Amino acid sequence: NKKLEFLIVNNNNFTNLDLSSLKSLQHGYMLGNPIKAICIPSGFDTSLLAVDNKSKVNFTLCNTITGVAELLVEPSRQFYPNPATNMISVNKSINRVKIYSLQGELIDVTSNKSIDISFLPKGVFLVEMEDTSGKISKTKFIKE
Incomplete structure (x- = not known):
């Protein structure tokens, strides 16, 4: 849903999430999941996401042109x-x-x-x- 602004996916055992199509997302809660990677849309502020193990999560920018996710690390x-x-x-x-x-x-x-x-x-x-x-x-x- 491209109009989704608020997302809660708690306690689902997700390890990877693709949020790249949720361009209107304003807040996200992903608590109680062993998340390792979250694919986000270009320009998304990752501080708007609540994740248990945020320091261990790879936030990636999904590149729809090449189909390759690029790690958002300098x-x-x-x-x-x-x-x-x-x-x-x-x-x-x-x-x-x-x-x-x-x-x-x-x-x-x-x-x-x-x-x-x-x-x-x-x-x-x-x-x-x-x-x-x-x-x-x-x-x-x-x-x-």
Whole structure:
């Protein structure tokens, strides 16, 4: 419902919620759920959501053009530099990093914290990182 302004989904054992089509949502209560990811519409203020484990939830912006959810974490917290020309370095311990085109094509997979991107053309790329605890985060970077 695109006119929905108030949403309560308490005690349902939801782990993932897609709120991206609820552009008029003003308040949301998701208490008593083991939520790990919430997909939100562009421009949504996540402070309007009440979630038990908010610090552990990945808020993502669902991109309807590519169908890829992008993690709303400042990319500089994940890796640097961004934008980059030849190399990017990951700021945390990782098991694996996958680089995708905006069309969703897998370009590279590595377990290195320093990643050679010199072979990539200029543009925007999506990154999926799995840390040593198995948590997966997604973001993007710009190749200059």
